[in-house]
Amino acid sequence: MVKKILILCLILICLMLNLGCWNKVELNERAFVMGVGVDKGENDTVKLTVQILLPEKVGVPSAGAVGSDSEKPVWVVTSTGHTIFDAVRNFVMQSGRKLFWQYNKIIIIGEEAAWEGILPILDFFARDHEIRLDNKVLVARGKALDILNTDHELEPMSAVSIKDMVEGKKAIGTIVDVTLFDIMGRLTSKSMASIASRIELLGSEAEDEKKLRVTGAAVFREDKLAGFLNKPETRGLNWVLGEVVSGIIVVISPLNPQENASIEIIRAGSKVKPEFKDGYFLITVEVNMEGNLGEQQSRVNLVEPERWASLERRAAEVIENEIKAALEKAQKEYKTDIFGFGEAIYRKFPSQWKQIENVWEDLFEQLEIDLKINVKLRRTGIITTPVRSE
Amino acid sequence: MLKKISRNILKDLYLIKSILADNYDVVIREFTIGDKQQVEAFIVFIDGLIQENIVNDSILRPLMIDIRDVKSNDFFDFNSIKKSALATANVREVETVGEAVQGIVSGNTALFLSISDKVLLIDNKGFESRGIEKPEMETVIRGPKESFGEVLQVNTALLRRKIKNSNLKLEKLKIGEQTQTDICIAYIKGIANEEIVCEVKNRLKDIKIDSVLESGYLEEFIEDAPFSPFPTIANTEKPDTVAGKILEGRVAIFVDGTPTVLTVPHIFIEGLMVSEDYYSRPYFVSIIRLVRLGAMLMTMLLPSLYIAIVTFHPELLPVELAISLAVASEGVPFPAFMEVFIMGLLFEVLREAGVRMPRAVGQAVSIVGALILGDAAIRAGIVGAPVVIVTALTAISSFVVPAQLDVLTMLRLVFVVIGTVMGLPGIMIAIIAVVIHMGSLRSFGVPYMVPLAPFFAAGWKDFVVRVPWWAMTGRPHLIGTERRQRQKPGQRPSPYDEEIENG
Numbered sequence: 001m002v003k004k005i006l007i008l009c010l011i012l013i014c015l016m017l018n019l020g021c022w023n024k025v026e027l028n029e030r031a032f033v034m035g036v037g038v039d040k041g042e043n044d045t046v047k048l049t050v051q052i053l054l055p056e057k058v059g060v061p062s063a064g065a066v067g068s069d070s071e072k073p074v075w076v077v078t079s080t081g082h083t084i085f086d087a088v089r090n091f092v093m094q095s096g097r098k099l100f101w102q103y104n105k106i107i108i109i110g111e112e113a114a115w116e117g118i119l120p121i122l123d124f125f126a127r128d129h130e131i132r133l134d135n136k137v138l139v140a141r142g143k144a145l146d147i148l149n150t151d152h153e154l155e156p157m158s159a160v161s162i163k164d165m166v167e168g169k170k171a172i173g174t175i176v177d178v179t180l181f182d183i184m185g186r187l188t189s190k191s192m193a194s195i196a197s198r199i200e201l202l203g204s205e206a207e208d209e210k211k212l213r214v215t216g217a218a219v220f221r222e223d224k225l226a227g228f229l230n231k232p233e234t235r236g237l238n239w240v241l242g243e244v245v246s247g248i249i250v251v252i253s254p255l256n257p258q259e260n261a262s263i264e265i266i267r268a269g270s271k272v273k274p275e276f277k278d279g280y281f282l283i284t285v286e287v288n289m290e291g292n293l294g295e296q297q298s299r300v301n302l303v304e305p306e307r308w309a310s311l312e313r314r315a316a317e318v319i320e321n322e323i324k325a326a327l328e329k330a331q332k333e334y335k336t337d338i339f340g341f342g343e344a345i346y347r348k349f350p351s352q353w354k355q356i357e358n359v360w361e362d363l364f365e366q367l368e369i370d371l372k373i374n375v376k377l378r379r380t381g382i383i384t385t386p387v388r389s390e
Numbered sequence: 391m392l393k394k395i396s397r398n399i400l401k402d403l404y405l406i407k408s409i410l411a412d413n414y415d416v417v418i419r420e421f422t423i424g425d426k427q428q429v430e431a432f433i434v435f436i437d438g439l440i441q442e443n444i445v446n447d448s449i450l451r452p453l454m455i456d457i458r459d460v461k462s463n464d465f466f467d468f469n470s471i472k473k474s475a476l477a478t479a480n481v482r483e484v485e486t487v488g489e490a491v492q493g494i495v496s497g498n499t500a501l502f503l504s505i506s507d508k509v510l511l512i513d514n515k516g517f518e519s520r521g522i523e524k525p526e527m528e529t530v531i532r533g534p535k536e537s538f539g540e541v542l543q544v545n546t547a548l549l550r551r552k553i554k555n556s557n558l559k560l561e562k563l564k565i566g567e568q569t570q571t572d573i574c575i576a577y578i579k580g581i582a583n584e585e586i587v588c589e590v591k592n593r594l595k596d597i598k599i600d601s602v603l604e605s606g607y608l609e610e611f612i613e614d615a616p617f618s619p620f621p622t623i624a625n626t627e628k629p630d631t632v633a634g635k636i637l638e639g640r641v642a643i644f645v646d647g648t649p650t651v652l653t654v655p656h657i658f659i660e661g662l663m664v665s666e667d668y669y670s671r672p673y674f675v676s677i678i679r680l681v682r683l684g685a686m687l688m689t690m691l692l693p694s695l696y697i698a699i700v701t702f703h704p705e706l707l708p709v710e711l712a713i714s715l716a717v718a719s720e721g722v723p724f725p726a727f728m729e730v731f732i733m734g735l736l737f738e739v740l741r742e743a744g745v746r747m748p749r750a751v752g753q754a755v756s757i758v759g760a761l762i763l764g765d766a767a768i769r770a771g772i773v774g775a776p777v778v779i780v781t782a783l784t785a786i787s788s789f790v791v792p793a794q795l796d797v798l799t800m801l802r803l804v805f806v807v808i809g810t811v812m813g814l815p816g817i818m819i820a821i822i823a824v825v826i827h828m829g830s831l832r833s834f835g836v837p838y839m840v841p842l843a844p845f846f847a848a849g850w851k852d853f854v855v856r857v858p859w860w861a862m863t864g865r866p867h868l869i870g871t872e873r874r875q876r877q878k879p880g881q882r883p884s885p886y887d888e889e890i891e892n893g
Binding site: 001026027028053055058100158 | 709714720725813878
């Protein structure tokens with residue numbers, strides 16, 4: 001009995017010592033990637049840029065040293081390879097530590113690479129177990145390398161600030177918030193086209209004057225970049241997708257055309273209803289919005305019922321125009337179904353969908369879309385009428 | 391030793407002297423009783439174990455002086471001396487020399503008479519002992535602040551003062567070939583399970599041991615799972631705790647010479663309970679019990695979880711925390727396991743030093759410990775700050791559940807090794823193994839994890855939460871005789887009762 005227990009212990013110890021620990025990596029042996037950018041390199045290669053965290057410079061008090069303000073806590077490194085994974089491994093030649101991707105926040109794709117297709121780029125990121133599906137996917141105007149090289153004042157790591165900017169969609173509605181999960185889902189669909197956040201550099205020519213800005217959206221056909229949407233068009237897209245959470249609608253004040261009023265979006269939702277009539281498909285988009293009067297520049301008492309109703313009409317008009325602009329861009333210019341109308345038809349009329357599946361792209365261009373905008377304004381804020389109303 | 395005592399007083403005196411030879415503290419006083427009828431006699435006692443004024447005033451004075459004044463009856467014998475001359479309460483007769491000597495060394499005074507072949511053992515024990523002091527281990531804010539002492543009689547009296555009931559049985563036996571230590575089994579007849587009482591007695595009777603200096607000697611002989619790290623016998627130094635446990639149907643084992651009293655059966659959840667839980671209002675008590683449970687898990691698992699997460703699964707951490715940890719471990723020469731191990735070892739050293747050191751140097755130890763462990767080690771870059779935090783949290787949590795301190799410390803070490811080698815899956819496997827082991831334990835026939843497994847819904851009234859006293863109507867399952875009502879149900883205080891009664 002005792003002998004058996006001893007042998008068991010011996011086996012256990014051998015098993016643990018021989019099999020355990022082999023993949024253990026101490027924290028200070030890892031290189032944390034905060035953001036990655038993909039650009040097209042020379043001679044059919046890919047050029048990968050990563051922001052690697054430099055822990056000593058973050059400003060957390062460590063053994064004696066405190067991070068100095070002048071130095072960036074990130075190290076931007078570039079590596080090239082024939083494939084993404086190849087380029088990723090090539091980083092080891094420069095960093096010495098294996099890259100750790102769990103904390104990666106953003107994947108920025110350079111414009112040039114995006115024109116050629118994002119599927120070969122995103123395959124690695126979707127496949128590798130270390131990369132989370134909540135990574136934001138952005139398309140850069142210009143090179144991703146330049147974006148990652150630009151500092152941000154609020155966050156020491158600009159990758160984190162870019163993630164925050166993308167998440168700012170909740171407050172503004174004129175940008176899109178697209179994660180790796182979303183984009184892989186859209187790439188799977190036959191009819192629905194992909195979208196991605198769009199990031200650009202603003203400001204003067206001088207290097208350190210440049211500022212980052214996330215605005216509008218990038219639109220794909222299949223997996224290739226088709227073009228960009230501007231701010232109103234992007235919100236038009238978000239209205240249809242039901243993705244508007246909050247934001248400001250600026251309307252011309254009733255009775256006072258040179259003054260404006262701001263309406264804060266409190267709640268918004270949308271319904272996409274496909275109909276099949278006389279062999280044609282018709283899509284009805286119903287957008288319901290609730291808002292508050294957030295600001296008025298005129299001195300008119302807007303709370304009076306007919307003026308209030310006029311305000312609601314004007315807000316509805318703005319929404320309608322935004323959606324129309326987005327539809328125009330998608331249907332006529334980019335010819336790509338970013339709204340998911342095809343999916344909606346497929347869900348409601350699966351048998352008819354099979355017949356039109358192959359001609360959907362042409363059909364989409366001619367698709368008739370009926371808009372129904374319902375706006376309800378709720379409150380006026382703390383003061384009802386302007387303090388000096390006429 | 392089984393030799394009978396003879397009527398020949400000189401022979402007895404010689405015998406006693408030879409048995410108790412080479413003992414400076416043995417006092418033998420020879421004297422003569424009576425005037426006309428002279429009876430030779432001598433008393434033997436051990437200096438320091440008896441109250442000398444009783445010997446003087448209640449034994450020697452009546453026999454040597456007062457008896458001469460009794461004119462009416464000039465004749466006296468053994469019985470009349472025992473019945474009418476000795477003015478002491480506790481007197482018994484023995485017939486063999488062995489018994490007499492045993493009585494003497496236990497603190498009795500032996501009276502040998504030439505007119506009898508019996509010896510009178512007069513119990514006038516009296517020796518210096520510590521008074522009743524505050525408990526050192528189990529401190530409370532609310533509730534009795536007395537603790538057991540070293541004297542068995544005082545300890546059982548403390549218990550009897552709590553339970554004034556003739557059903558409280560205090561059975562005595564002696565264990566220890568050399569020490570002849572008095573052991574007392576306490577239980578309440580009708581509440582305690584007779585089978586468990588019997589089992590306790592049988593296990594105690596089977597012990598053949600040289601000495602019993604502390605109750606721990608017995609604990610190791612009668613426990614159910616001697617190879618388990620988990621104790622299956624509880625101990626306490628508080629009379630109210632013992633009283634509470636006895637009233638739930640448990641059996642207590644008192645050992646003369648130690649303030650630590652054993653109680654059986656012991657179930658797991660008792661380790662998270664303190665007597666104060668039953669004195670304070672139940673709501674906060676329930677929260678505190680949950681805190682204790684959390685502290686228990688923390689002190690057992692925290693170091694291993696830290697190692698496992700930092701070396702195998704850093705993705706589990708929020709990014710800011712991961713950065714802080716990475717910053718802290720930058721420049722630390724050792725792997726996380728070594729850091730945790732070194733700090734854990736240093737803490738155990740400090741703890742042991744804190745317990746053992748003389749009071750006067752206490753300050754030095756705490757200053758040196760705090761400085762070296764807290765600050766200098768980090769500044770010198772030997773360990774990272776997170777490891778110090780982990781060690782400190784582990785240490786503080788371990789003091790929340792002092793009853794489980796030893797088992798938790800041992801398991802912590804096992805978990806640390808497994809966490810280092812196999813990461814979180816290893817820790818999970820180890821937890822499962824520990825839970826299975828705990829589920830298999832029994833203490834005097836009672837499953838260790840009751841009322842969790844086997845499940846008793848009513849038992850949860852006094853488990854991780856405690857319900858108010860008026861709702862705890864029953865005694866714990868499986869411990870006492872049967873499920874007996876502890877108090878009448880429906881005693882919840884309510885302002886409307888009277889109004890309804892009055893119509």
